[in-house]
Amino acid sequence: MTGRPFPTPSNPRAALALPVLIVSAAVLGLAPILVRFADTGAAAAGFWRFAFALPLLLVLTRRGKDGAGGVGRPTKWMGLAALFFVLDLSFWHYSIAMTSVANATVLTNLTPVVVTLAAWLLLRERPKGLFVVALAVAVAGALAMSMGADGRQGSNPRLGDVFALVTALWYAGYFLVVKQARGESSAGRIMLWSTALGAPLLLAVAVVLREPLWPASTGGWAACAGLGLVHVAGQGGVAWSLGRLPAALTSVTVLLQPVVAAILGWILFAEHMTAPQLAGGAAVLAGVVLAQWSSAKKKGAAAEAAAPSP
Structure with a gap:
């Protein structure tokens, strides 16, 4: 199969996509912290995340005025997005409960390995050599963060790490x-329907596993409400950016999330980061910057090639 290079965004708002993506990734770093503070089961925390997010998503989506905006109807892609996200949250929330915040978040964000290969084969988004180098640096940093973590953290670190790895596939x-x-659809519509379709599935998982469904404290309710905000601002920003940036570049940039989560886990839960973890975090950031520079360089080269000859 012959691939084509990453497309160059033509929408004027594409210039905002990368800053929005970076901020969204940082916001998503709050999610594992809030899951720890939610006084519910792991899947139940995911259900409340969706439940609190739905009213906000409905308001934002109803304001859409373009052809792809508005509430509309769910499509097969939205249904699949709901299914994958339910599997993602279910496995990830259990990994957060079993292993360290750093491990759970970093191993989950090895997703770029899968995304880059799949985007190359299925979406024909062929990466440049420099991007592959950036990907390798970022993933190596993520692995260093995981391998250098304190193995005594969490109730069942090995099983939690396995759950986090499986989450990367979802x-x-x-x-x-x-x-x-x-x-074919706006980010708001996709977020709305994937959340609406996913909420009852997460509730079913929580009931089948006999989890505690209701937060037991005011702090637990606040954490669940915070997860809803993170879902709208963080995941919504990622979905919006995916319409303007290559899937592989987006997935690498989201590797900022484990860095933020690890730092917060260090501060709030005394999950001290070791020297290898700190070095790995620096490598992740370096990989993200290199990936962004590679994308900008390619965009400039494409524009120069498209310019008329004098």
């Missing part, structure tokens, strides 16, 4: 499905 599926859905 997260990759979510990325690619949303990328396809953005070709």
